[in-house]
Amino acid sequence: MNAGVLHIVRPGLLTTVQDLGRYGHQAAGVPVAGPMDTFSHRIANQLAGNAADAATLEITLIGPELIVEADTTMAIAGGMFEVTCDDRPVGIGVTFAVKSGQRLKFGRIVQGARAYLAVAGGVQTEPMLGSRATHLVSHMGGFKGRALTAGDRIPISHEPRPRPHRKSVGLTLPTNGRALLRVIPGPQADWFQADALRAIASVSFRISPQSNRMGYRLQGPPLVRAREDELISEPLGIGAIQVPAAGEPILLMADRQTAGGYPKIGYVISADLPVAGQLAPGDFIEFHVCSHQEAVAALISRERQLLRYADLKDVS
């Protein structure tokens, strides 16, 4: 298998290499990283004929321009960018063949915030601790532990054998920059004034400009603590809604730390994390409290979407 390259002409706002994340080292404080929208990452891989854990490029709000130096098959899933390949439009959620030397150009984003570019065989940067996911703060994984910049040459597999042409309906993206996210109570839900969990479900929170892959700072009515104790730092996971003393919640996302000392009022359920990953600063979140059973049922129906042949057709 010969190597090919993605030659980055313009990097876009924030383009990183991501796979399913660096699990297995959180006891040593190693953050997981991975896609903000794991579901669309998996769709892109599925369309390109890859395993779910193949590395893709995560593209944020302003997309890159790049030259593909390989004959290969690619697919883009997630946020609705206007994309061209040598000035021919390329659809989101469909496979497309690329000839070596062709130029892929991301234009305006119409809906969502992040897209995933998969290439047959996957992005082939050097794995670190078993993963290619980029963690920006600790400069780990991906391409030199950082976001892509102009002139980077990103190694990819060279798989000239065409993959079947497929299409997928993909994730239902948030409309008008608003999303409803379901939450289950967090380990310190009782540290807040009675009904605080219900209260967060009755208002909209705005994602502040000081938000990134680590987390979204949420602007809204402050959440009032009933207990002023200092929490002993404890492990935390993606989707945690932690509340610092000032009462402005932070929704922890892909690049979160492994542990923290702020009380967590709730967790966004796994099925809705991909939707959260399609939000940007200025967008609005409404929360809806649900049970663990509902959370699992929602995840099962989300997973069915990936399995359903109706959504993923080989088309000629």
Next chain:
Amino acid sequence: MLLVELEPAIDPVINERAILLASRIRERHARGVRDIAPGYSTVGIHYDPLQTDLSALEHAIEHEFARLASLDVIADRAVIEIPVNYGGSYGPDLDAVATFAGCSVDEVIKRHSARIYRVYMLGFVPGFAYMGRVDPSLAAPRHRVPRERVPAGSVGIAGLQTGVYPVESPGGWQLIGHTTTVMFDANRDQPSLLSAGDLVRFVPAGDR
């Protein structure tokens, strides 16, 4: 993520139970479990909800914990020595900690390096070990406004905790010195020098 909560305390025995519980679940109940991380008195279990029967996992945790609940000894471990250059440009808060403690700088160094610390947990950045307990006289609080850049190798105090910054990062701890010991290297067999439960002594560089 499932959070298993033991008694909320910074206590070596409770921490030992959390660490052992984490390793037993890792060894015996791995199905659907992606990652396990112990905290001071908690265990975070990152599991795939579709591969894991949550009630069976909870049952297994209760079973394992019942066997650990009477554990009241801590396994013997070798003490890992970390050489430290106290003060100077890498220890800009040493004087402030001395003022806080109402003692001389030399006395701060003596008190900080006299104790054997336990690594309670790792977090914040790869290889960052939360160690305790610091001599209460030295327990200066974090800076109200964290520094934007703390150099890798900086040794700090935050209340009763002490630690070493493995990589350059923002940080609010009181910086009293610096070590050249590499705390984390992803290319080593064991990337993190320290694991939860380890024992550490800081050695003033001139004393070696």
